[in-house]
Amino acid sequence: MRDELYQQTILEHNRNPRNFRKLEGATHVAEGYNPLCGDHLWVYVKANADGVIEDAAFEGSGCAISKASASMMTASLKGISIAEAQVLFEEFHKLVIGELKPDVHPNHLGKLTVFSGIWQYPARVKCASLGWHTMHGALEKTKTISTE
């Protein structure tokens, strides 16, 4: 039997997504789109001069998994550095494809481990990662722009 996908935390974040708004003055923005399922969101990150994320938000539409994942992501980004956010991205990516087992491998995921069973639902992994890939794209893209 597979682990239950729709845990209370996920359902709760789907009903009341955190930081679900456009973020004025964002330093990093990207649009994420999954044409297969129509999930479509924007991720905003606002970092200060020291590279510390002061605020993060998202908006758009998608399934419960993509919404809850993006919601929990924005909450976990606040107060950490861009470099730490990239580490978190890597860890989350490994978590959802089943390569990182939270009780075995040291990590910084905290509450995000609620997605640890999703690798058992291969068709839904992309839902959980959409917000994260978008965030990763936002951080990478702006880095490129800033070096010009």
Add this chain to the structure above:
Amino acid sequence: MSAFDVHRYRAEFPNLKINVHGKPLVYLDNAATTLKPRCVIDAINAYYVTGVSNVHRGVHFLSEQATAAFEYSRQVVRQFVHARRVGEIIFTKGATESLNLIAQSYGRHFLKKGDEIIISYMEHHSNIVPWQMLCQQIGCVLKVIPINDQGEMIFEEYLKLLSDKTKLVSLVWVSNSLGTVNPVKKVVEAAHKQGAVVVIDAAQAVTHTSIDVQELDCDFLVFSGHKVLGPTGVGVLYGKEKWLELMPPYQGGGDMIKSVTFSGTTYNDLPYKFEAGTPPIAEVIGLRSALEFLQTISWENMKAHKEELLDYGTKALLSIDGVRIIGTAKDKTSIISFVVEGIHPHDLGTLVDQEGVAIRTGHHCTQPVMEFFKVPATARASLALYNNKEELDILVRAINRAKEIFHA
């Protein structure tokens, strides 16, 4: 009591006996692909166990046997669609390849810059993209017949789009995402008055109604084997002989030639001119079994059974709070697209799957339709001859359970 013995037919589909997540499978994704009856599986198996050989090549026993079986399948397909000549039946790898063949071979040969092609708003991507590619290649123009809120093509708008510039009309007979049955006969008549040829995408229609290409008078008709109880990897292209004769080959290779020299090649006769390379032999043989199986069933009784299911399923779904049905055409086949307020179709798909119910969720390769109805995706229950009312009850219970979980 209906004249249609569902129970008897269910026994012919071994896949119906499996459990999914510990629950009996309820397979409601027939518009994506149908399950296969035992006779189809046996026919494919027999070819691989005792009959393996290539076709049209050897003089040995197995090759002659395989060639005869392969060509007999073509006869069965000809009969199934009521084509005049057996040479008008081309085997492809599916409806998609059939459409691409028409676009690239007929389209590039007969159409020119400024010519117009008409399709409808409810086409599957496979009946949009090949024409867009052709338009890019030769500079012809794609026109789209609009649909109304019920998901029906607006016939008057079609007539307005038709002009002496129209050279080709390509239309889906039955919409895979809405269930709408299009008035293809009237569409053909109007197009022919303007001298345009008509392509009919019958991928969903093949299990809905009997097909008579001569009565319909369409110039081309395509379908896939796997949506008509047959195997994947094989499809059919019917084309009027007069067009196929004039069309250049689509792909080059073995079997499609009479002779090859470095100074030039002579192409083979129909239908081989369009069948380069080793064809899907086992699949063609399997397709024959599928069509023969269907021909043992009365279309009338099967249609009545599916209409009863459509009616029952529609009412049952509408009895759930927050369900909206997308596609409410007057003439509709047993495909029910719907959305449930507060639950994204993908979450619904996963949750009903936990109850053993297979439905399709997504845009069904018809993104323009999704955009028209302002939904990112829908859930779709598509019903086949072997489905029954109990399965629809299970679907309804599964949706209600999903609603409880989501507090929707």
